[in-house]
Amino acid sequence: KPNAGKSSLLNLLSGQEAAIVTEVAGTTRDILREQIDIDGLAVELVDTAGLRDDPGRIEAEGIRRARQAIESADAVLWIQDATEAEHGTIGETLPANVPVVVVRNKIDLARDAPGDDGDVVRLSAITGAGIDLLRRRIRLLAGYENQGEGAFTARRRHLDALRKAQEHYRQGLRALEETRAGELLAEELRLSHAALGEITGATSSDDLLGAIFSEFCIGK
Ligand SMILES: Nc1nc2c(ncn2[C@@H]2O[C@H](COP(=O)(O)OP(=O)(O)OP(=O)(O)O)[C@@H](O)[C@H]2O)c(=O)[nH]1
Numbered sequence: 001k002p003n004a005g006k007s008s009l010l011n012l013l014s015g016q017e018a019a020i021v022t023e024v025a026g027t028t029r030d031i032l033r034e035q036i037d038i039d040g041l042a043v044e045l046v047d048t049a050g051l052r053d054d055p056g057r058i059e060a061e062g063i064r065r066a067r068q069a070i071e072s073a074d075a076v077l078w079i080q081d082a083t084e085a086e087h088g089t090i091g092e093t094l095p096a097n098v099p100v101v102v103v104r105n106k107i108d109l110a111r112d113a114p115g116d117d118g119d120v121v122r123l124s125a126i127t128g129a130g131i132d133l134l135r136r137r138i139r140l141l142a143g144y145e146n147q148g149e150g151a152f153t154a155r156r157r158h159l160d161a162l163r164k165a166q167e168h169y170r171q172g173l174r175a176l177e178e179t180r181a182g183e184l185l186a187e188e189l190r191l192s193h194a195a196l197g198e199i200t201g202a203t204s205s206d207d208l209l210g211a212i213f214s215e216f217c218i219g220k
């Protein structure tokens with residue numbers, strides 16, 4: 001729903017003020033994607049417009065894009081506002097085949113305690129209370145906890161992408177060993193990296209360089 005705190009939660013989880021947050025319902029229209037790292041698990045968070053009836057024209061396009069993003073997501077965090085009495089039912093709005101975690105946000109205003117009863121995760125995107133419970137839920141969903149099978153089971157395309165990545169890596173290694181062709185190795189590694197990006201969400205080599213340069217000071 002609009003104004004439930006989706007963008008605030010994205011900002012908190014990503015540790016950046018990536019999304020615009022205002023008290024105006026219908027702030028987010030464009031889809032925003034942020035790569036986050038949960039204890040070594042790479043997750044792509046997608047912030048969307050809130051779904052509601054009779055939006056304005058621009059917001060309606062945002063909602064259309066939100067529905068598209070939901071269709072292709074591995075899981076949906078359904079953010080609700082703890083201060084509101086009515087939360088609607090999942091059936092109305094979300095596809096049946098995607099796992100849904102219900103997150104009740106703004107517990108600081110509702111004076112609720114943080115918690116996860118297996119059904120609903122209660123937290124505050126402003127104070128950060130309960131955010132670790134959500135991180136844990138996401139790890140569970142991904143099968144990252146206890147080495148179990150998660151809801152994001154490896155799909156065919158993931159296996160294909162892994163094979164592609166391995167093949168490029170091998171070709172690069174061969175090029176280096178047989179002809180000392182470092183530039184061919186670099187190109188094969190780039191292709192291998194792109195194949196892995198199909199699984200984790202695309203990271204361009206520019207993104208990667210940006211991340212490296214933001215963390216290390218490399219002399220000019
Ligand atoms: N007190 C409190 N305020 C919150 C919390 N989370 C979000 N807010 C406030 O709620 C308002 C809406 O937050 P947003 O993050 O923009 O909500 P949104 O779901 O992205 O809204 P749309 O983009 O309009 O759909 C802002 O004024 C936030 O500061 C929270 O946990 N506690």
Ligand SMILES: [Mg+2]
Nearest residue numbers: 006007027028
């Ligand atoms: Mg928003």
